[in-house]
Each structure stands twice: as C-alpha cells, then as structure tokens.
Amino acid sequence: MESLHQRIVADLEAPILAGEWPPGHRIPFEMELAESYGCSRMTANKAVMELVRRGLVERRRKLGSFVAQPQAQSAVLEIRDIAQEVASLGLAHRAEILARANRRASRAECRLSGLAPGSAVAAVELLHFAGGRPFCLEARIISLAAVPEAEDERFATRPPGAWLLDRVPWSRAEHRIRAEPAAPRIAGLLGVAAGAACLAIERRTWSGGAFVTHARLVYPGDRHELVAEFAPG
Amino acid sequence: MESLHQRIVADLEAPILAGEWPPGHRIPFEMELAESYGCSRMTANKAVMELVRRGLVERRRKLGSFVAQPQAQSAVLEIRDIAQEVASLGLAHRAEILARANRRASRAECRLSGLAPGSAVAAVELLHFAGGRPFCLEARIISLAAVPEAEDERFATRPPGAWLLDRVPWSRAEHRIRAEPAAPRIAGLLGVAAGAACLAIERRTWSGGAFVTHARLVYPGDRHELVAEFAPG
DNA sequence: CAGTGGTCTAGACCACAGT
DNA sequence: CTGTGGTCTAGACCACTGC
Numbered sequence: 001m002e003s004l005h006q007r008i009v010a011d012l013e014a015p016i017l018a019g020e021w022p023p024g025h026r027i028p029f030e031m032e033l034a035e036s037y038g039c040s041r042m043t044a045n046k047a048v049m050e051l052v053r054r055g056l057v058e059r060r061r062k063l064g065s066f067v068a069q070p071q072a073q074s075a076v077l078e079i080r081d082i083a084q085e086v087a088s089l090g091l092a093h094r095a096e097i098l099a100r101a102n103r104r105a106s107r108a109e110c111r112l113s114g115l116a117p118g119s120a121v122a123a124v125e126l127l128h129f130a131g132g133r134p135f136c137l138e139a140r141i142i143s144l145a146a147v148p149e150a151e152d153e154r155f156a157t158r159p160p161g162a163w164l165l166d167r168v169p170w171s172r173a174e175h176r177i178r179a180e181p182a183a184p185r186i187a188g189l190l191g192v193a194a195g196a197a198c199l200a201i202e203r204r205t206w207s208g209g210a211f212v213t214h215a216r217l218v219y220p221g222d223r224h225e226l227v228a229e230f231a232p233g
Numbered sequence: 234m235e236s237l238h239q240r241i242v243a244d245l246e247a248p249i250l251a252g253e254w255p256p257g258h259r260i261p262f263e264m265e266l267a268e269s270y271g272c273s274r275m276t277a278n279k280a281v282m283e284l285v286r287r288g289l290v291e292r293r294r295k296l297g298s299f300v301a302q303p304q305a306q307s308a309v310l311e312i313r314d315i316a317q318e319v320a321s322l323g324l325a326h327r328a329e330i331l332a333r334a335n336r337r338a339s340r341a342e343c344r345l346s347g348l349a350p351g352s353a354v355a356a357v358e359l360l361h362f363a364g365g366r367p368f369c370l371e372a373r374i375i376s377l378a379a380v381p382e383a384e385d386e387r388f389a390t391r392p393p394g395a396w397l398l399d400r401v402p403w404s405r406a407e408h409r410i411r412a413e414p415a416a417p418r419i420a421g422l423l424g425v426a427a428g429a430a431c432l433a434i435e436r437r438t439w440s441g442g443a444f445v446t447h448a449r450l451v452y453p454g455d456r457h458e459l460v461a462e463f464a465p466g
Numbered sequence: 467c468a469g470t471g472g473t474c475t476a477g478a479c480c481a482c483a484g485t
Numbered sequence: 486c487t488g489t490g491g492t493c494t495a496g497a498c499c500a501c502t503g504c
Contacts, residue, residue, distance in 0.1 A: 003473065029489070040475045042275075045491080053286070062483045062489045179412035179432040179454030197430035197454065199412040221412030221430065236492065262470070273494045278472080295470045295502045467504080475497075485486080 004039055008047035016056050016067050025067045027057065082128045082136055082217075083162055091131035095138075095159045098189075099125040102144070102151055109141055113204060113211045119143065122150040124160055127189055134190045136224075140215040147212060164205075164213060172206040179221065190220050197221035237272055241280035246441050249289050249300050250402035258300045260290065315361045315369055315450075316395055325364055328371075328392045331422075332358040335377070335384055342374055346437065346444045352376065355383040357393055360422055367423045369457075373448040380445060397438075397446060405439040412454065423453050430454035 015021045033044035051057040059065045083093045121141040128136040187194040199219045248254045266277035284290040292298045316326045354374040361369040375383045420427040432452045
C-alpha cells in the first residue's frame with residue numbers, strides 16, 4: 001500500500017522530472033496541497049520536505065516552495081547517461097557519431113572486459129556536445145553476446161549509454177578515474193590544447209555476471225568535476 | 234536555533250558513531266524517547282526516521298529500532314589514509330611536513346567547509362612519498378571546534394588523515410575529483426613537468442553534522458588511478 | 467493477543483520575509 | 486501587517502509481528 005504522502009511526493013515529482021515545471025516554478029503551498037488531497041497540513045509538509053531532501057525543491061518563507069535549480073556540478077558517480085548529465089546542467093545536448101562498427105574485440109579489450117578472445121562487439125565512438133561546445137569524447141564497446149540487439153543499432157537517435165540503460169539492467173559497475181594529457185586527436189575534438197589535463201573515466205558494466213559494456217569517457221579537465229558522496233560502510 | 238528533533242537525532246547519532254551502541258543494539262522506543270524528552274511521539278518518530286534515512290538505524294515492528302549493520306555497499310573510494318594506500322601497493326611510505334600552523338580560516342575555506350567566518354583551524358601541508366618517490370601532495374585544514382586536540386598536534390609521527398581516523402568517527406564525506414595542470418610549485422614537489430595532468434581530489438568530511446576536515450590531495454596523473462565499484466540502489 | 471512502528475489529524479504557536 | 490514555512494502536540498487508527 002502506498003501512503004498518502006508518498007503519493008503526493010510522486011505527483012509533485014513527475015512534472016518536475018518531466019520538465020513541465022521548470023526550475024523556479026512555484027509548487028502549491030502546503031495549505032493548497034492539504035486542501036486538494038483532503039489531508040492535514042502535516043502530511044503535505046512531509047511530502048514537500050521529502051522533495052527538499054531529494055534536492056528537487058527549495059523553500060522560502062512567505063514566498064513558497066520552488067523547483068530547485070539543477071545542481072551546478074553534481075555529477076554523482078552513478079551510472080547515468082551523458083544526455084541526462086548535460087540536461088541537468090541546463091544545456092542542450094547532441095552527440096555526433098565518429099565511428100560505428102561491429103567487429104571482434106582486440107586483445108587489449110578482452111583483457112579489460114574479461115571477454116573471451118575474439119568475441120563479437122559493437123564499437124562506437126562519439127563526441128558529446130553541451131550547449132554547442134564539445135563536452136565529452138566517448139569510446140565504447142558493447143558485448144554482442146550480452147546485447148544482441150546492438151548489432152543493428154546505429155545509435156543515431158539515442159546515444160549508446162541511454163540506449164543500454166533502457167534495455168539492460170546492470171548489476172555491477174566499476175569506474176577507473178585518471179588524469180591524463182590530451183592526445184593531439186582528442187585535443188582537437190574537445191577543443192583544448194594538446195597535452196591539456198583531461199579527466200578520463202573508464203566504466204565497465206556487468207549484468208548478472210556477464211560483461212555488458214566498456215566505456216571510456218574523456219572530459220576536458222577544466223570544465224568537468226566528479227562529485228561523489230559517501231556514508232560509512 | 235536547533236529544533237528538538239534535530240537534538241534527538243544528534244543525541245542518538247553520537248553513541249552510534251562513537252561505537253558505544255554497536256550494530257544490533259536496540260535504541261529507545263518512540264514512546265520512551267517521547268517521554269524522556271517530554272515531546273510527542275511524532276517528534277520522536279521524526280528523529281528516528283531521519284536516522285533510518287541516514288542508514289544508521291533499522292526498524293522492525295513489535296521489536297523496536299536497532300543500530301544498523303554497516304552496509305557492505307559502497308566503493309573503494311572510501312575514506313582511507315594515504316599510508317594505508319601506499320602500503321597496499323607494497324611500497325614504503327613516509328611523509329614530509331611542509332607547513333604546519335593554527336590560524337583562522339580564510340573566506341574561501343569557510344565557503345568550502347561551511348565553517349563560520351574566522352573559525353580556528355589547524356592547517357597542515359605535507360608531501361607523501363611511496364618507495365622514495367613523491368606520491369601525493371596533501372593540504373588540509375581541520376576544524377578546531379570539532380577536534381580541539383589538533384591544536385597541539387604536530388603530525389610528525391602520524392599523518393593527519395590517519396590521526397583523524399583514530400579519533401573522529403565520520404558520518405559523511407564528499408569527494409570532488411578533477412583533472413588539472415600542475416602548478417609550477419606543485420610540479421616541483423611532485424617531480425613532474427609544469428602543466429602535467431594531475432588528479433586533484435578534494436575531500437570534505439563531517440561527523441554528526443559538524444564539519445571536521447577538508448583535504449586537498451594532488452596526485453601525478455600518470456601514476457595514480459582511482460577505482461570505484463558500484464552496485465545499484 | 468499485545469506492543470511496536472506507520473501513518474494521519476486538527477489544531478497550535480512561532481520566526482521570518484515581503485508588503 | 487500578512488502569509489508562508491518550521492515545528493510541535495495529543496490524540497487516533499491501522500498493520501504487522503512475535504508471543
């Protein structure tokens with residue numbers, strides 16, 4: 001059974017996440033919520049406070065409660081796709097496909113992924129743009145054994161990260177994070193000087209023990225920051 | 234002004250973080266809390282639910298509320314001290330103290346840490362060596378309000394990261410990870426070329442809501458890699 | 467069955483920020 | 486001054502779970 005305040009949370013969250021209520025939009029006052037749901041003010045308060053905890057809403061006395069600005073650089077180290085990451089910065093996203101092929105995994109790729117030598121993979125390289133500027137260079141292989149539908153997918157409409165998230169539930173992911181100088185080709189693509197400091201993230205993902213995908217993401221170091229929050233464990 | 238439920242949260246959190254209440258220990262029932270604080274059951278409920286949200290407490294009907302087992306989740310990106318990190322690489326560790334002072338926090342440091350302007354901090358800068366080679370440059374401030382013993386500590390025998398871990402239980406940590414070019418002074422200390430790609434990690438740590446320490450760690454990019462493993466949820 | 471947590475109510479008072 | 490959020494009360498009923 002879903003409690004009433006959970007239902008209110010869901011009802012308020014939907015238009016925020018869908019973008020129907022943009023940042024700055026005022027959500028109903030507690031009294032209005034209480035009236036329209038036929039509940040007490042405390043119940044409405046509980047729901048709105050939950051949205052504050054989730055960072056979706058900010059409250060100001062006398063003025064009301066407002067959809068929060070997307071946090072400036074809160075790229076938590078979760079699995080998520082780059083389009084979403086760019087959208088949360090309030091910028092337009094597009095991706096340009098630089099290469100797309102189905103082939104056998106190289107020896108280095110097999111070592112990285114744990115795939116059997118010669119396994120078939122879909123390989124794709126693309127450049128992500130945020131607000132018209134190069135944002136991130138993505139090089140990815142996808143195991144065709146784990147995701148056969150990838151063979152005929154061109155990733156023209158939906159970048160591979162989001163495409164995979166729609167299809168494959170992941171059970172484990174590993175990130176390796178390094179700083180490295182931009183190689184000349186990468187520097188040209190990202191629009192930075194050759195040798196400039198870049199943040200390189202390699203992400204390997206498994207689903208139920210089977211390797212799914214390996215992505216290598218290179219961000220210009222001066223424009224990107226990873227944020228990770230932890231509690232003891 | 235601190236609200237009553239916040240005070241209850243703090244009072245319950247302290248013995249949990251200090252280890253006085255080990256995992257499995259039953260905390261007072263809501264009715265007992267309400268009675269001992271002279272408040273209504275809702276207020277006690279709000280406090281205990283906050284601890285559930287923080288992952289410190291689990292609740293079971295009819296039995297009560299219990300200190301949670303430390304989650305086996307989380308990543309390698311945990312708090313750990315650099316001596317340990319170096320030891321796990323099989324190298325000898327030593328640290329050289331470059332600066333040590335007690336002073337008032339600068340405006341920038343207050344903004345970063347959330348400390349009140351002019352708060353007293355212990356500041357220390359040190360260079361860590363692994364197997365004789367420079368490994369990491371650490372610049373750290375410690376809130377003297379949170380850790381008064383730091384005032385007279387020189388950190389000569391035990392580096393501040395490990396020293397703090399011995400004394401202060403942490404309840405929250407945030408990492409910010411960037412790639413950046415080595416400034417000339419840092420390049421000289423780390424033995425890399427000026428402008429070389431470095432991995433910069435800023436780590437802020439809180440204990441029970443109070444800011445404890447801010448550390449800025451700079452690693453040569455070509456010699457260091459962060460690894461983080463994640464599971465969903 | 468008894469006792470706990472889970473939820474909710476219909477009030478209340480206060481602090482604070484705009485007007 | 487007004488209206489909002491922030492907090493709190495003293496009840497209440499229910500669901501679940503262990504005895």
